[in-house]
Amino acid sequence: MHHLADTEATQRVGRLLATLLQEGDVIALLGDLGAGKTSLVKAAIASLCDVDEDDVVSPTFVLVREYEGELPVLHMDAYRLSGPSGLESLDLALGSGPVAFVEWAERVDEALPDERLVLELEHQDGGRRLSVSGCGERGEVLAAELEKLLSQGKS
Template sequence: MSEHKAETHSEQETIRLAERLALLLKPGDVITLEGDLGAGKTTFTKGVARGLGVKRNVNSPTFTIIKEYQGELPLYHMDVYRLEDSDEDIGFSEYFNGEGISIVEWAAFIKEYLPDNRLNIKITYLDEHVRLLEFRPRGDHFASVVTELIG
């Protein structure tokens, strides 16, 4: 499988990349984000929200697990960190099969509920302002999205 990587050098650059990604998405798409605390998962989500035309400020849903925003498409922003040691299903399939875009922080904690077709993005801290983003598309749709996004 080909590797798709991008490096960003500021928060704004990550937001702009995510904003461009949002324009390539279609209803029902699922994006999963991996990376340590402070890597930039929520920052990336802010960019996706901006690209979808969400007006409200996006912040971490750690304590609510899911937050829903309205843009050109609905955006379902999930942070499932608190589900690490449980296999609680909080109705994921409703979101993943819905018309909105789902974006999931710490998605590895809910592996059993994820759809086969999805775009995983691993974000790694390289330096205070530098992040490595590794894109792993599953399925033809996301393969072409990633090619379009970063070649």
């Protein structure tokens, strides 16, 4: 559990995460509207891809956005998808190729690859609380590495 006191702290998690990611990694983001999911993903994408943080916009209405870079990225928001079958119909081959950030991942859980990093954000004392966990071998490695970076207080 980590307390993120302000938006900058959330963005910092995104930048730290960006240093760990490899092709095919899936990051599931859980948490209500306003929890900070998009803030975290924007900072990660700005680090990973040739794009300004301000040019990364929430994919709420387009379902999925793609960003070019050494490591290509997909950013999707499952809020408006009709559950797991809605994600499957996008035919995105998650888990191979681009890194995939999935907001509202709980809505499409069954259609996500088993191997994934899970980041849960909740409101806490005016800031946010971050819980990090991982599924599958790669998910567990990513979770452990991110926990290590967060505990070192690096930025």
